[in-house]
Amino acid sequence: MQLGLVGLGRMGGNMRERLRAAGHDVVGYDRHPEVSDVTSLGELVEKLAAPRVVWLMLPAEVTEATIDDLAPLMSAGDIIIDGGNSRFSADGPRAARLGERGIGYLDVGVSGGIWGRKNGYALMVGGDPEHVSRCQPIFDALKPPGEFGFVHAGPVGAGHYAKMVHNGIEYGMMQAYAEGYELLTKCELVTNVPGVFKSWRSGSVVQSWLLELFDRALDADPDLSSLPPYAEDTGEGRWTVDEAIRLAVPVNVIAASLFARFASREEDSPALKAVAALREQFGGHKVKR
Numbered sequence: 001m002q003l004g005l006v007g008l009g010r011m012g013g014n015m016r017e018r019l020r021a022a023g024h025d026v027v028g029y030d031r032h033p034e035v036s037d038v039t040s041l042g043e044l045v046e047k048l049a050a051p052r053v054v055w056l057m058l059p060a061e062v063t064e065a066t067i068d069d070l071a072p073l074m075s076a077g078d079i080i081i082d083g084g085n086s087r088f089s090a091d092g093p094r095a096a097r098l099g100e101r102g103i104g105y106l107d108v109g110v111s112g113g114i115w116g117r118k119n120g121y122a123l124m125v126g127g128d129p130e131h132v133s134r135c136q137p138i139f140d141a142l143k144p145p146g147e148f149g150f151v152h153a154g155p156v157g158a159g160h161y162a163k164m165v166h167n168g169i170e171y172g173m174m175q176a177y178a179e180g181y182e183l184l185t186k187c188e189l190v191t192n193v194p195g196v197f198k199s200w201r202s203g204s205v206v207q208s209w210l211l212e213l214f215d216r217a218l219d220a221d222p223d224l225s226s227l228p229p230y231a232e233d234t235g236e237g238r239w240t241v242d243e244a245i246r247l248a249v250p251v252n253v254i255a256a257s258l259f260a261r262f263a264s265r266e267e268d269s270p271a272l273k274a275v276a277a278l279r280e281q282f283g284g285h286k287v288k289r
Contacts, residue, residue: 050077
């Protein structure tokens with residue numbers, strides 16, 4: 001199958017190579033010419049035989065503008081896939097605008113990170129069943145072998161919604177491992193913290209791919225001394241909490257993990273200063289000056 005792929009960064013570039021290894025014809029475009037197969041979106045569309053499929057793997061903040069640039073170049077019967085981490089609420093209006101031109105739209109949540117080229121990607125797809133069926137050979141090549149790793153989650157928006165919740169769960173899992181790591185490092189009894197995490201990789205109910213990746217990080221830097229205590233977020237955790245508020249679903253762990261990331265960015269926390277001042281005022285507790 002032929003596919004246009006826009007965005008050849010850490011995810012998109014590896015996806016291109018996995019698809020080519022599976023025998024698909026991939027024409028890639030990126031703003032960095034050294035990795036791009038063509039020089040423009042127009043040239044990419046020209047190289048694809050109709051009906052075309054173009055997959056975008058771009059940051060959410062530039063996806064909308066890129067679709068607006070791409071749509072006039074495409075024809076009725078073509079399909080645009082957004083595989084980035086766009087907010088699900090953008091998908092319905094986007095599909096409606098493209099539908100006026102006769103262009104189909106799929107939203108695909110993609111998980112697998114930099115390891116996806118080798119291991120395959122978990123794909124969560126939203127859109128019309130006919131469009132999903134047309135693109136199934138691409139999905140089959142990208143997913144891991146076997147029965148798992150792909151779902152047609154529902155209509156347009158469902159793919160990005162599923163990926164949003166996936167990332168919210170990921171926040172909570174990472175925070176649990178992180179808190180356990182800190183507790184182990186503070187304990188007077190445990191002298192081999194990296195070894196403890198390594199022991200959990202097999203036979204333990206907390207074993208996971210995230211645990212394997214954390215073990216790799218500890219192999220490279222056992223006390224994580226080279227890393228600053230700063231964790232960024234790319235939006236999905238916030239959106240998950242927003243939806244939990246809208247639907248009145250208690251997502252205590254996910255919310256706490258998100259707020260922990262916010263706290264990591266405060267070198268000089270006004271809130272903790274206020275706590276220290278109050279403890280001094282009501283209880284005469286010592287404070288560090």
